[in-house]
Amino acid sequence: MISSDIAPSLAIETDSRIVLLVMDGLGGFPNESGKTELETAHVPNLDRLAAEGATGLMDTLGRGVTPGSGLAHLALFGYDSYKHDIGRGAIAANGIGLSLTKNQVAARLNFCTERDGKIADRRAGRIPTEKCAELCTVLNVAVKLPGVKVAVHPVMDYRAVVVFDGPDLSIEVADTDPGVVGVPAKPVKATKPEGERMAKLVAEFVAQAKVALASRHPANMILLRGFARHLELPSMRECYKLKAACIATYPDYRGVARMVGMDVLPTGDEIADEFITLKENWAKGYTFFFVHVKKTDSYGEDGDFVGRVHKIEEVDALIPRLMELGPDVLVVTGDHSTPAMFKAHTWHPVPAILWGKSVRRDETTSFGEREAMKGSLGRFDGAEFMLDILAHAGKLKKMGA
Amino acid sequence: MISSDIAPSLAIETDSRIVLLVMDGLGGFPNESGKTELETAHVPNLDRLAAEGATGLMDTLGRGVTPGSGLAHLALFGYDSYKHDIGRGAIAANGIGLSLTKNQVAARLNFCTERDGKIADRRAGRIPTEKCAELCTVLNVAVKLPGVKVAVHPVMDYRAVVVFDGPDLSIEVADTDPGVVGVPAKPVKATKPEGERMAKLVAEFVAQAKVALASRHPANMILLRGFARHLELPSMRECYKLKAACIATYPDYRGVARMVGMDVLPTGDEIADEFITLKENWAKGYTFFFVHVKKTDSYGEDGDFVGRVHKIEEVDALIPRLMELGPDVLVVTGDHSTPAMFKAHTWHPVPAILWGKSVRRDETTSFGEREAMKGSLGRFDGAEFMLDILAHAGKLKKMGA
Numbered sequence: 001m002i003s004s005d006i007a008p009s010l011a012i013e014t015d016s017r018i019v020l021l022v023m024d025g026l027g028g029f030p031n032e033s034g035k036t037e038l039e040t041a042h043v044p045n046l047d048r049l050a051a052e053g054a055t056g057l058m059d060t061l062g063r064g065v066t067p068g069s070g071l072a073h074l075a076l077f078g079y080d081s082y083k084h085d086i087g088r089g090a091i092a093a094n095g096i097g098l099s100l101t102k103n104q105v106a107a108r109l110n111f112c113t114e115r116d117g118k119i120a121d122r123r124a125g126r127i128p129t130e131k132c133a134e135l136c137t138v139l140n141v142a143v144k145l146p147g148v149k150v151a152v153h154p155v156m157d158y159r160a161v162v163v164f165d166g167p168d169l170s171i172e173v174a175d176t177d178p179g180v181v182g183v184p185a186k187p188v189k190a191t192k193p194e195g196e197r198m199a200k201l202v203a204e205f206v207a208q209a210k211v212a213l214a215s216r217h218p219a220n221m222i223l224l225r226g227f228a229r230h231l232e233l234p235s236m237r238e239c240y241k242l243k244a245a246c247i248a249t250y251p252d253y254r255g256v257a258r259m260v261g262m263d264v265l266p267t268g269d270e271i272a273d274e275f276i277t278l279k280e281n282w283a284k285g286y287t288f289f290f291v292h293v294k295k296t297d298s299y300g301e302d303g304d305f306v307g308r309v310h311k312i313e314e315v316d317a318l319i320p321r322l323m324e325l326g327p328d329v330l331v332v333t334g335d336h337s338t339p340a341m342f343k344a345h346t347w348h349p350v351p352a353i354l355w356g357k358s359v360r361r362d363e364t365t366s367f368g369e370r371e372a373m374k375g376s377l378g379r380f381d382g383a384e385f386m387l388d389i390l391a392h393a394g395k396l397k398k399m400g401a
Numbered sequence: 402m403i404s405s406d407i408a409p410s411l412a413i414e415t416d417s418r419i420v421l422l423v424m425d426g427l428g429g430f431p432n433e434s435g436k437t438e439l440e441t442a443h444v445p446n447l448d449r450l451a452a453e454g455a456t457g458l459m460d461t462l463g464r465g466v467t468p469g470s471g472l473a474h475l476a477l478f479g480y481d482s483y484k485h486d487i488g489r490g491a492i493a494a495n496g497i498g499l500s501l502t503k504n505q506v507a508a509r510l511n512f513c514t515e516r517d518g519k520i521a522d523r524r525a526g527r528i529p530t531e532k533c534a535e536l537c538t539v540l541n542v543a544v545k546l547p548g549v550k551v552a553v554h555p556v557m558d559y560r561a562v563v564v565f566d567g568p569d570l571s572i573e574v575a576d577t578d579p580g581v582v583g584v585p586a587k588p589v590k591a592t593k594p595e596g597e598r599m600a601k602l603v604a605e606f607v608a609q610a611k612v613a614l615a616s617r618h619p620a621n622m623i624l625l626r627g628f629a630r631h632l633e634l635p636s637m638r639e640c641y642k643l644k645a646a647c648i649a650t651y652p653d654y655r656g657v658a659r660m661v662g663m664d665v666l667p668t669g670d671e672i673a674d675e676f677i678t679l680k681e682n683w684a685k686g687y688t689f690f691f692v693h694v695k696k697t698d699s700y701g702e703d704g705d706f707v708g709r710v711h712k713i714e715e716v717d718a719l720i721p722r723l724m725e726l727g728p729d730v731l732v733v734t735g736d737h738s739t740p741a742m743f744k745a746h747t748w749h750p751v752p753a754i755l756w757g758k759s760v761r762r763d764e765t766t767s768f769g770e771r772e773a774m775k776g777s778l779g780r781f782d783g784a785e786f787m788l789d790i791l792a793h794a795g796k797l798k799k800m801g802a
Binding site for chain 2: 067068069373
């Protein structure tokens with residue numbers, strides 16, 4: 001059951017406040033100790049929430065499917081990720097506040113290091129955002145395409161977004177990011193015949209960019225992925241009658257949130273900053289807060305089991321600040337698993353807590369993958385969760401008389 | 402989520418090998434001892450797999466639905482049994498290697514015993530396959546239909562398949578098998594107006610067959626069911642990028658396997674023979690092995706609780722031979738329940754084990770219906786299982802960027 005399909009006819013506006021706290025990549029996998037990151041972490045506050053509420057295991061995009069970040073969040077927000085094909089380029093553009101027009105196509109652009117014709121570092125030594133901005137200017141000055149405007153915008157670190165603007169553009173262009181190092185960047189290719197002209201333009205863009213960046217080692221090359229147009233999604237206000245706000249340090253998550261109509265609240269770089277932002281905006285009329293913690297995922301991608309444990313514990317220590325605010329419903333979960341043992345997103349289901357006065361508490365007494373499988377939420381698909389969350393916040397009326 | 406709908410855009414080809422071991426009708430029901438057949442059986446090897454992996458309960462065609470064998474296997478293979486209406490006749494034809502042409506309609510034909518105009522034995526005393534072949538020849542010589550060729554092919558024991566070949570045939574003909582003894586065979590009837598002509602042809606066929614078999618007691622009559630045409634299904638290679646092989650002693654299971662593009666490997670009559678066939682073909686490039694054990698179902702149909710227990714134990718004793726081969730992912734389950742207490746297929750969910758290096762092990766320590774309901778696979782629909790299986794074999798890429 002897709003929440004955003006069902007909810008519009010049932011949703012009612014109320015003042016109750018929901019907090020959806022997403023620890024990115026929360027789900028883990030046991031290391032040699034036999035415990036996952038979450039099972040290893042000392043999380044007394046999350047354990048108490050698990051004990052007082054209900055827990056379960058979520059397959060964000062369904063069983064076996066390893067979610068990308070954008071589609072995973074779309075599912076968490078209750079949307080059908082199999083129907084709404086939001087491309088990474090559009091998410092990235094939204095994440096920095098760009099609204100793409102009908103004539104525009106965007107793609108994620110990563111600065112990278114090329115050596116002897118092969119990609120040596122897909123993240124160009126993780127150059128800082130200021131350097132990224134400088135290089136975007138270099139490209140904006142140097143690159144000229146016939147009949148098409150090109151603008152490269154810095155996002156964060158080595159990440160940028162490129163926006164092509166002109167008539168008859170196409171998104172049918174394959175990613176050039178090979179996903180691994182030690183091989184050349186993929187040549188620009190159309191994925192369908194109607195993408196041929198666009199592919200030529202993009203190839204010309206890449207060629208000119210390479211020349212312009214030649215002396216800019218380690219950021220002497222670019223990789224492109226996720227060619228996409230603006231996608232019109234029904235907003236969370238339309239679907240759920242929620243006034244929703246996003247608190248996220250990373251631009252792409254702000255991008256997905258903006259695509260479903262959330263207000264994006266400015267915040268700082270640290271997890272604690274996000275909780276301060278939540279407090280500052282608590283009484284401003286919002287009825288739904290999406291709070292996103294990125295680092296639990298980043299440490300997983302880096303294979304840092306202990307780092308993930310510490311980040312989870314850092315979040316746990318902040319939970320009392322959240323509880324002081326008096327949320328009506330609190331959800332704690334992840335968007336997918338990023339076990340340090342795998343150094344990547346995986347398909348393993350994600351533990352979830354649903355906490356609130358009307359939640360029928362189950363017998364689980366701690367927050368962890370194995371404990372959650374005994375919880376009363378059972379095992380469920382991501383896109384159906386929002387209905388349950390809304391219900392416990394008193395925001396859904398009876399269906400039928 | 403139907404695996405074969407989702408997987409085509411996510412599947413990647415790898416060398417990892419999956420074994421799907423199906424004990425037909427595995428799910429049981431407690432007898433007076435309070436334990437099911439599987440719970441009664443001494444299965445140390447299956448218990449170890451359950452302990453090392455994850456378990457759950459599968460509703461092959463959804464909750465409450467009692468599956469027929471063909472559609473149950475189609476679901477296990479990840480296909481939508483509600484969309485692909487494969488008739489028993491087509492399965493039977495495929496099972497003996499016939500490829501039906503567009504002008505052909507097939508039906509399952511069972512030889513049976515008729516006494517005083519009523520069916521006395523629906524299986525004609527389980528005549529041997531040689532006798533069945535002889536009687537098929539009798540029918541092929543005796544029966545003549547105007548403008549339509551008829552060919553009867555032996556399958557196994559009392560089972561055969563009849564293929565009608567001619568212009569404008571129809572599958573809109575009801576089964577003549579009453580499903581019980583002590584009543585007459587059902588008259589041949591069309592199920593829709595467009596089946597009227599076909600029904601007349603089939604009625605004529607049955608009448609001539611009855612005359613031809615009059616002196617052939619106990620096989621003095623025939624029962625027909627599952628009128629069907631060839632059904633074009635996307636192959637497991639197309640859907641999952643798998644090179645799949647089937648090891649099954651019974652023709653109908655080979656038939657379903659062939660319909661989804663599996664290679665059908667010749668094997669012997671015993672369960673042990675099937676495991677030898679698996680070993681012999683282990684290193685021949687296959688990435689998916691479907692191994693089917695029939696007897697667990699047959700004993701259930703016969704109401705033989707102890708016989709089922711022994712067959713389950715026989716399979717358990719062969720598990721070490723399978724594990725020696727080093728499968729990457731092993732699944733042990735059934736296609737439905739056939740509790741001896743019911744002497745028939747039932748809707749009860751089927752216990753399942755998912756075993757592999759990347760499986761997050763749960764806390765179940767033995768293989769049984771009640772233990773499985775505590776497992777981390779939870780309760781799930783048959784057609785979504787393949788996605789999870791493929792994921793654990795590293796055969797699905799991330800969805801979205």
